[in-house]
Amino acid sequence: MAGLAATLGSGAMTDSISNIKDADLLFVTGSNTTEAHPIIGLEMKKAVRRFGAKLILLDPREIELADFAYLHLRQRPGTDVAVLNAISHVIIRDSLANVNFIEERTEGFEAFATSVREWTPERAEILSGVPAQDIVDAAYLYAHARQAMIFWAMGITQHTTGTDNVKVCSNLALLTGHIGRPATGLNPLRGQNNVQGACDMGGLPNVFPGYQPVTDEAIRRKFAAGWGVELEHLAPKPGLTVTEITRGVLEGQIKAIYVMGENPMLSDPNLNHVAEAFESVELLVCQDIFLNETAQLADVVFPAASFAEKSGTFTNTERRVQMIRPALAAPGQAWADWRIILALAKRMGAGWTYTSPADIFDELAALTPQYAGMNHARLADGGIQWPCPTVDHPGTPVLHVGKFTRGRGQFVPIDFRPPAELPDEDYPFLLSTGRILFHWHGGTMSRRSPGLDAIAPEAEAEIHPTDAHTLGVQNGELVRVFSRRGSVVATARVTRRSSPGMIFMTFHYAEAAVNLLTNDAVDPTAKIPEYKVCAVDIEKFTPPVNKEILNEPESIFTHA
């Protein structure tokens, strides 16, 4: 979210789910919405079919939304910047820009206009494979719309150019003034139920809760007072990111890792490298509801309660803070995560006195400006969207009305950079990764639901019929997909959804962990790894006689 924080001053979805139906243009890129965010996908379909909105889809794959799209631009993976810069080029060239908006609410337009002058649709076509005329059409549709919403998800951010990709989307909205009004804006769709909350609560190395920088002495003073510790005790230097932490273990400066409710051994890129780090760290502590791949390596594992066994709040992708409530007792001796941390902090000498999540919320609201007006009693009557500065404030469905969080919206000139690893002679195919409807993330939850696992029981590799023919692979046969970093076996799904030269796999399956293949090259600002593009080769796989042991030599994991 570093991209939006830089251009607007706030890294979150600017509009609301309930406004989607009012938009007359939806621009969706890098989001397979109907599978990864099905209920938002439903709102998009409703906007198109019932209310007559037009949908522009910028996506390399023929996903379900393509059936609803007025215009589908199928770019080569990793060329988003080229296409979006060319759309900006056309908007400026043909005088479609919102001049008043640019003058009143933005800065940096001149430098930006100069930077896209060379980005003709014809040049973008050469790089991206998207016909120049389609780029021109997209520019006219977006600029002429009354209310246009841009959506993206990990298809935009999981690149080494992730921050750039977000900024070029932001440039488009600033150019046309499609932001700061209902049913407009820049709308990143968050992949996990409480990613937004984890960021809001300071689960980041450079900020305290509420995105308040650790480098700012006034902010450190505020937290020192709020937490009852000495100012000197709060470190003024930003800490390390996930990828830097695993590297830090191998380089010797990180000695202990404490993991709460995550499975980096399945979700991180270039897994063989991550495994080495987690195996060699001096102390690994996990708290989780299952003995996942990471916990299997731990020195201590604390049993945690699931969402159905505790109370608290999650913040959804549209910044709405909502309650969860206990329906069951936790199994055995499992404790809610907050209770585990509280017990540990007390042992380490902290004088914490919380007795419930409501107490904790009151403290975090006092220190987090966006949450200041919320408490559990208010949230019990329904979710509230931040910012909510006072107890009588109704919450904020649309951000940046009248004024951006940072003052003026910042145009940012972005040059095109190719992905870190592209297909070559040795690894001629491009692998992209993502989700399917029936499973979720590392599969810890969904794969334990027999109904879901019966529908989608095994890892598949999508391959275009042309490539399948060349390789002599039939639909349903086994293939081995391998990169410079690792190798997995999956079932071939021969389909036109992916383009020729492209393989698509999901990361839901531990026994065919696609992140053994992916590249841990990261975006220099947001440090998000490039899951969406790496180079692989693929070959027909003749299985050993016993299908049970099929993946064992290939995977460092056992079946969960």
Next chain:
Amino acid sequence: MLNADNIIPTTCPYCGVGCQIDLHVKNGLIYRVNGRFDNAVNHGNLCVKGRFGFDYVHAQDRLTTPLLRHARGQSLESTSWDTALGYVTNRLQTIRAEHGPDSIAFLTSAKCTNEENYLLQKLARAVVGTNNVDHCARL
């Protein structure tokens, strides 16, 4: 037809949409889930995961006791909360004393609540004294 012992309104734990759901509970089992209509998020709708994806809560392999490995190469064994918490406290304090607070790193969770994420980063910053706090949302 089954009558629920309890119907608990809560938030779906899968993706970032945050659908509002009712968990229907009987004899300590979630046997039915429905979408709630009284909100601006899902208007009663649910996807296949939100309606049918909750068996994991009752899975046989849920962790039920703290586990401790006394040395690398040995297996994880069940232990008491007292022993496990004491062990972690001791090891963290030793490592902090020998190598400084920045030798310890914390990963918060996009699956846990705001309250829990807040507490873990407070543990890192206020108790241990490091900003090595991140989560897998970049991923």
